[in-house]
Amino acid sequence: MALLICPICEVSLSPLRIQHGNIWQCPTCNGVMANIAVLRKYLGNSVVKSFWQKATAESTTAETKCPSCRHSLRSFEIHKDEQTITLDICRRCHLLWFDKGELDAFPKVKTEELSPQTRQELALLKIEYDKQLQEELTHSAMAFNNITDIITSIIRLIVTFP
Numbered sequence: 499m500a501l502l503i504c505p506i507c508e509v510s511l512s513p514l515r516i517q518h519g520n521i522w523q524c525p526t527c528n529g530v531m532a533n534i535a536v537l538r539k540y541l542g543n544s545v546v547k548s549f550w551q552k553a554t555a556e557s558t559t560a561e562t563k564c565p566s567c568r569h570s571l572r573s574f575e576i577h578k579d580e581q582t583i584t585l586d587i588c589r590r591c592h593l594l595w596f597d598k599g600e601l602d603a604f605p606k607v608k609t610e611e612l613s614p615q616t617r618q619e620l621a622l623l624k625i626e627y628d629k630q631l632q633e634e635l636t637h638s639a640m641a642f643n644n645i646t647d648i649i650t651s652i653i654r655l656i657v658t659f660p
């Protein structure tokens with residue numbers, strides 16, 4: 499990718515790894531540039547869709563330039579928890595610019611997927627559970643206690659997952 503320039507400071511942006519890809523941050527003003535595709539995974543489809551609709555319906559030409567194509571950005575306002583956040587977009591490059599802290603105002607999508615480690619632990623518990631279930635047919639009382647322990651472990655795993 500060609501050099502990306504901060505629309506405010508005119509210095510080059512640095513990649514910042516997030517869960518769903520890269521965003522780009524200005525080392526000087528800490529503003530962040532993000533691609534729409536990455537944002538959809540990061541903030542959720544409906545939030546990003548509302549940004550796009552707002553930008554299409556009521557945006558004004560900003561004085562700042564797109565970090566990528568250097569055409570003027572478009573500014574639009576989002577009302578969030580009683581505050582008004584002005585965001586900038588380049589619809590041509592599918593990029594959004596967030597001033598320092600603005601991206602943090604939007605909640606992140608929770609991870610639907612369990613971590614590989616948790617999934618592995620759950621799989622092992624399932625095997626154990628099936629084994630206990632077999633035993634239950636023969637030694638019902640003792641096995642019942644074990645199954646209760648396993649179920650408690652499974653619930654604990656799911657609940658403690660961040």
Ligand SMILES: [Zn+2]
Pocket residue numbers: 504505506507508509524525526527528529
């Ligand atoms: Zn900057």
Ligand SMILES: [Zn+2]
Pocket residue numbers: 564565566567568569588589590591592593
């Ligand atoms: Zn652009």
